[in-house]
Amino acid sequence: KNNSELEEIKALEEQYESISADVSSFDELPLSERTRQGLRDHEFTTPTDIQREAVRLALQGHDVLGAAKTGSGKTLAFLIPMLELLYRRRWTRVDGLGALIITPTRELAYQIFAVLGNIGQQHDFSAGLIIGGKDLKFERKRMDQVNIIVCTPGRLLQHMDENPLFSADSLQMLILDEADRCLDMGFAKAMNAIIGNLPTERQTLLFSATQTKSVRDLCRLSLKEPVYVSVHEKA
Numbered sequence: 001k002n003n004s005e006l007e008e009i010k011a012l013e014e015q016y017e018s019i020s021a022d023v024s025s026f027d028e029l030p031l032s033e034r035t036r037q038g039l040r041d042h043e044f045t046t047p048t049d050i051q052r053e054a055v056r057l058a059l060q061g062h063d064v065l066g067a068a069k070t071g072s073g074k075t076l077a078f079l080i081p082m083l084e085l086l087y088r089r090r091w092t093r094v095d096g097l098g099a100l101i102i103t104p105t106r107e108l109a110y111q112i113f114a115v116l117g118n119i120g121q122q123h124d125f126s127a128g129l130i131i132g133g134k135d136l137k138f139e140r141k142r143m144d145q146v147n148i149i150v151c152t153p154g155r156l157l158q159h160m161d162e163n164p165l166f167s168a169d170s171l172q173m174l175i176l177d178e179a180d181r182c183l184d185m186g187f188a189k190a191m192n193a194i195i196g197n198l199p200t201e202r203q204t205l206l207f208s209a210t211q212t213k214s215v216r217d218l219c220r221l222s223l224k225e226p227v228y229v230s231v232h233e234k235a
């Protein structure tokens with residue numbers, strides 16, 4: 001099984017540079033069998049525009065700055081490449097935190113967590129929701145065993161500051177969802193502090209419906225030579 005997994009990963013990686021920009025089905029993308037099955041089981045067949053663009057660029061290893069309105073399918077646009085990255089790195093429970101997803105509100109965090117549970121079902125990663133309003137002690141105990149965290153900025157910062165079990169040293173991917181709303185809600189300081197605490201050797205995907213000056217500042221702080229993807233004009 002280990003060998004066939006390595007072979008699968010190698011075969012996927014060989015296809016990344018030649019992914020077509022106009023795939024019409026998830027089947028045409030070089031995705032792991034586990035992710036494919038997660039998508040199939042939840043009846044996702046055709047990628048949306050932002051998914052087509054962001055998944056291709058993220059698989060190729062780029063940092064991505066994505067602009068797309070609500071309802072365009074941004075959740076899968078970041079969850080798919082995130083799952084693929086951890087799978088490729090053969091991430092396991094003992095490897096610690098591999099991916100961090102920051103979103104402005106509890107409801108959005110819940111939604112992302114639910115979609116992750118669906119399309120990530122066949123993978124072996126552990127995931128945690130860090131959103132406040134729950135028992136901090138309970139969240140705390142499990143922090144050192146979690147591979148993927150979905151969180152709101154304030155609560156995550158609280159863990160970073162106060163929880164000795166929390167470590168982001170092994171982080172592979174940072175995802176900033178609805179970055180403009182995070183900033184509008186007064187999380188700029190928390191976001192800066194969080195990003196300042198993360199390893200710089202990582203891939204970052206940032207999504208924002210609008211490109212304000214404060215979003216551009218956040219991009220400068222968090223992204224390296226990002227590829228800009230916008231799907232506003234189409235629709």
Ligand code: ADP
Nearest residue numbers: 044045046047048069070071072073074075076
């Ligand atoms: P956004 O974050 O851009 O607002 P979401 O990721 O929440 O968008 O997706 C919006 C809706 O579209 C959800 O109900 C989701 O299940 C659905 N959706 C997303 N991607 C696809 C797809 N490829 N095919 C069909 N439905 C999709």
Ligand code: MG
Nearest residue numbers: 074075108177
């Ligand atoms: Mg969203």
